[in-house]
Amino acid sequence: xxxxxxxxxxxxxxxxxxxxxxxxxxNIVHAAFALLFAFFGVAGLYVxxxxxxxxxxxxxxxxxxxxxxxxxxxxxxxxxxxxxxKTSTIQTFPAVLIVAALAGTLIGIFWSTDWKTTTxxxxxxxxxxxxxxxxxxxxxxxxxxxxxLLVALVGAAMIARREKKA
Amino acid sequence: xLTEFGKVLLFLIVGAMFVVGGLVASWLLRxxxxxxxxxxxxECGEEPVGEAWIRFNVxxxxxxLIFLIFEVEVVFLFPWALVYxxxxxxxxxxxxxxxxILLVGLAYVWVKGDLDWDKPKPHIPKIxxxxxxxxxxxxxxxxxx
Numbered sequence: 322x323x324x325x326x327x328x329x330x331x332x333x334x335x336x337x338x339x340x341x342x343x344x345x346x347x348n349i350v351h352a353a354f355a356l357l358f359a360f361f362g363v364a365g366l367y368v369x370x371x372x373x374x375x376x377x378x379x380x381x382x383x384x385x386x387x388x389x390x391x392x393x394x395x396x397x398x399x400x401x402x403x404x405x406x407k408t409s410t411i412q413t414f415p416a417v418l419i420v421a422a423l424a425g426t427l428i429g430i431f432w433s434t435d436w437k438t439t440t441x442x443x444x445x446x447x448x449x450x451x452x453x454x455x456x457x458x459x460x461x462x463x464x465x466x467x468x469x470l471l472v473a474l475v476g477a478a479m480i481a482r483r484e485k486k487a
Numbered sequence: 488x489l490t491e492f493g494k495v496l497l498f499l500i501v502g503a504m505f506v507v508g509g510l511v512a513s514w515l516l517r518x519x520x521x522x523x524x525x526x527x528x529x530e531c532g533e534e535p536v537g538e539a540w541i542r543f544n545v546x547x548x549x550x551x552l553i554f555l556i557f558e559v560e561v562v563f564l565f566p567w568a569l570v571y572x573x574x575x576x577x578x579x580x581x582x583x584x585x586x587x588i589l590l591v592g593l594a595y596v597w598v599k600g601d602l603d604w605d606k607p608k609p610h611i612p613k614i615x616x617x618x619x620x621x622x623x624x625x626x627x628x629x630x631x632x
Contacts, residue, residue, distance in 0.1 A: 328496065368492045376492075378562050386555040393548045452566030456578050464581070466563065467588040474556040474592035478601050481549045 329369050336362030353391050360384045371443035374451050549601050560589055 339358035346352040360383040367376035444450060455463045528535050563585065571578050596602055 365496075368495075373492065374566060377565065381558055381562055382555075386551075386558045389551050390548070390555060393551050397545060397548055448566045449569040452568075452570040453574070455563075455566060456570065456574055456581055460581060463563070464584060464588070467560075467585045470556055470559055471588055471592045474553065474589075475595055477552040477556070478549060478596045478599065481545070481552055482599070482601060 325369070329366070332362045332365035332369065334362075335359075336366065349395055350392075353388070353395050356391065357384060357388055360388065371445070372447060374448040377448070546604070553596055553601065556592065557589070560586075 336359050339355045339362060342355035343352045343359060346355060360379065364376045364379040364384065367373075367379055564582070567578060567582050571582075
């Protein structure tokens, strides 16, 4: 087993163990913090796949942003007086059905996909290539992305805003 | 041969070892004599009240949402900054348009007051100054006495 495999299995272990904690933890705050390590492990796997831009994005957006939102969401919804930071098992039967259907779909896709492999060496740095494509070939989608972000910003601020007391 | 991300990984490992090593070393070296006062969060005679996991104010959430949007913007800036030198003025104008559109969003949340950090007003107790003749004479008496 070479170094690459060791690092891969280390990150895969971190991701899966943290994911298991997220799912099985009865404490919702612990689950949210375990999500941090799951996201981080996925970022490490992206690096190993030579997807450096994706890894940075994963770190910035998911570890730095989404997780903060999740934690705030947890902290906002739970009250200290009616302590409900624990999760419980409800609706086992529908959950089993949905999970079975989802797993079946994923495994079906996995088996029916024609996994193309190449012997070409991977691109060393993907970010400059992405930037070049973004500013030349895909200029319009790039600019539209800013409009989408604007809409998201206005919408999110509008929904989340606290009503001003009259 | 170490890649750039290999160095990052090395830093991560060394950083983790630093934390774990410090904790393990202090755990091995320190005497273990706990008592309730020592185990309380504050060792300064203050009794902790309630939970440490408090309910956050909703204004944090709005700020976090706005932060997330501008973080996505930073992700777009990142590949642009890498090729900016080659593409020159063209890329600059493109990014200027991109940022200008998002600045509208910033202006929106600014005008709507989402960025205002409305501080809780301190409750200052007002001292009632009475002007009843009885009290006035009493205080006058005290002054003369």
